[in-house]
Amino acid sequence: MGMDAAIGRFEELLGADAVLTAPGDLLDFRDPFWIPGDDTYAPSAVVLPSSVEEVQGVVRIANELGVPLWTTSQGRNNGYGGGSPRLGGSVTVSLRRMNQVLEVNGELAYAVVEPGVSWFDLYDAIRAGEHDLMLSVPDLGWGSVVGNSLDNGMTYLPYGTDFMAPCGMEVVLANGEVLRTGMGAMPDNKAWHLYKRGLGPVLDPFFVQSNYGIVTRMGVWLMRKPAAYAPLLLTAPRDSDLEAVVDTLRELRLERTIEGVPILFNTLIAAAMAEGGASFQADVGPMPDEQIQAMAEAIGVGRWAVRCAVWGLEGVVEARLQRIREAWGRIPGSAVIHERTYGRDEHESIEVTPDKIQAGIPNLDIIKNFDDIGHVGFSPVVALTGRDVREAVDFLRDLIEREAKANFLAGIIIGNERSCVIVTGTSFHVSDEEQVRRVYDTMQTLVRESGRRGYGEYRAHLDFMDLAADQYSFNDHAYRRFCETIKDAVDPNGILSPGRHGIWPEGMRHERVADAALSD
């Protein structure tokens, strides 16, 4: 593929300091949780463009020389492959240097960012402008706003529901041209970042989890800071409360008493988040049920604990709290923990991690004691009924305990009012190669067995991305075949992120790892 020639051309375009090839320099752009020393998902180089024009130049060189690129923004994406490319030897296009907050509009409550802008960066820009605005953030603040959005990363304020925050994109296409989506396709249209469609097919969601273009600019909707903000922890004492917990949450979400994106933790993940790198994550397990019950009682989080919040007018928050207490109170032994309500001007005083996250204050608290503990995520979407969640949880717990000999840690993210994503997977010591390999092997089984039961991942780790995509096999993979027909048309040389979420360009489909079970 003329990699040496390509490196030379990239250096000519970007300057030598923006092209990294030394193995040590590349480590920071690789999956920190992959098997150390294993180069399956290693890039051959990293290029660091600083502008849209430079991204266009990189794409044009790649097209000319047939070099596969892999785009990352900040390159976090922990648990799903970090910044590593799906196709080993790709040139990683890191957008970290495109880190400008282009606009924060206080009147219309939105921001416009480049892909290198992290949650910390955008939060700082909002504060610096003294805007009365809140940003819906994920659990960790170091990632890119654009990158997280394009991987369907979860955030927890109301605009996190159904991933509503992004609006209006600028995209460099495979041919090096710049396209603007929605109203941005019209010159000087002020509604680019205000209205989610344009005239004709809607493309924003089409560029999410895809390899059809490189997003170089995106609008992000922000929330007006409310008069009152009440973070809550709702607990239930018994494992068998799960059905009632889920059904109660669904009704509160459907009636919009609870907004945003609540997360339902089992005891072990609640403890791990509270205590950081607790040993039972990667060393001890599976733990007997009685021991988990004892831990639940000792820590006071119950067997199921919901992190959620209420935002709004004071009267609205009061009415909702009353309703939540009434509905939750029907679960015997349950508790509604409401430490305090924050006024509009009291966010500066927030110190507790869950309160920060639901106030849109980015942080890195929950990984502060993780040391060498890594994890791989497995995150199927499940219908939001007590029955469905119970069935999925039992299946996932049994399989993880049996195959990975590990504890079942679950954060069930209520991403909308009708479905949830059960974020589980397994933790391990990154330095323990045998353990790491065993975990990734187990994941293959998990993906396959889940697929058989109709559970599909919302986002997949590189190592089983093809397998996860394979499960979406309706009508002989009609979805994938349609996406690949489009891929071949808009990226005929197959240079943009080949293999991302199972979509390969023509001529590289032999790279796909087929699901032997499905093709039987």
Place this chain on the structure above:
Amino acid sequence: MGMDAAIGRFEELLGADAVLTAPGDLLDFRDPFWIPGDDTYAPSAVVLPSSVEEVQGVVRIANELGVPLWTTSQGRNNGYGGGSPRLGGSVTVSLRRMNQVLEVNGELAYAVVEPGVSWFDLYDAIRAGEHDLMLSVPDLGWGSVVGNSLDNGMTYLPYGTDFMAPCGMEVVLANGEVLRTGMGAMPDNKAWHLYKRGLGPVLDPFFVQSNYGIVTRMGVWLMRKPAAYAPLLLTAPRDSDLEAVVDTLRELRLERTIEGVPILFNTLIAAAMAEGGASFQADVGPMPDEQIQAMAEAIGVGRWAVRCAVWGLEGVVEARLQRIREAWGRIPGSAVIHERTYGRDEHESIEVTPDKIQAGIPNLDIIKNFDDIGHVGFSPVVALTGRDVREAVDFLRDLIEREAKANFLAGIIIGNERSCVIVTGTSFHVSDEEQVRRVYDTMQTLVRESGRRGYGEYRAHLDFMDLAADQYSFNDHAYRRFCETIKDAVDPNGILSPGRHGIWPEGMRHERVADAALSD
């Protein structure tokens, strides 16, 4: 194109009663507001498949014989071309016979419908099942739920915001194959109509306002009936209140005190909706400002009137009403008209049209006295600030009064908290050919002049669809070229709705009506 052969094949497939060719039979599928006797947008035949398999068969025949199809569901779409095809002589695929409500799920609050299901049909199915659910409906209940959604039709309950109701589609592609979107791409996945994405690129919005496939099934989210529902009319007495009206509404929407989709009427449209086919719509105009002011005072709607509502817990509705009164009260001479709050079991007693619409009860009230009055819609998206809306309204009113010699009727739909669609256009007597032609001519000017100012349409009438799409010209029409590259790949024979929203297949691009002004 072998039309005779095609008709024969369609009859063989569907039976003779499902293939219409007699001119009289076709009238019901044409734009009722187009120039009578003018066949520019006339189909050559209408086929009426009753199943997905029959749609697949129709598409396969069309592919084989090179016959252009045009898909409609109920074929309403009044003001934007009705059921007429963009390309005269196309065979219209009417999906009216696919009219099954496939599911109403009370627990998870959604329905699944075929494309021939009207708002009336779905409402009836919800009532028949005694479900505690509300449907977000448009102003007229006779259209198709699927068809309206695929044209970006506005509805007014909370799920109308940013067109949030649809979730999960089944689509017949141009090659006759069936694709399921999102989680539906996985066999037996229960989250198809519960979660808006899948793994990989998101396709639901991609099939909206496009010609990439024929949607044969769609999920529709429904709202749990709230404890309290308070429909409101907010009025402001002077034309010069517009800025304050818009800025107040935006803040109430941003803080989520007002939810759903409010609509802001000027006096004339408020009067026209209240009184049906009032003569000043099509006969008198432009009316002097003093006369409009007098009418505003006589009818009691003010110069600007907002139809909106509050839904929720009783305490929530109370707190919000208080906040609305306080915010709106800052506009001198304004009024908050709140006749009553409906409890959960009181919807049966609703009699007033705006209260019905915001309770999700479909009706045809507002056109009951329209007689031969037709209209053509012109609907640009505008930023939701007082300044921006004032500027757009002044420009649109002046142009419509000057060029069309007509009154300016505006329904400003607050489709989300940051932008609005100013639905205007012009009314006329359908039987007055000269008037109709003058109106359509004016529309061309309106599209062009709006485009120069950065106002783009959210939905365009057939007669100026190309012109409207032409305004989205950023980077030498990069958006359109990208969409057409995809069109050629997924529909190589160009049989599906050629020309829809400006997207033409290769070999038919000569049909495009170019914007002379832009190509200068």
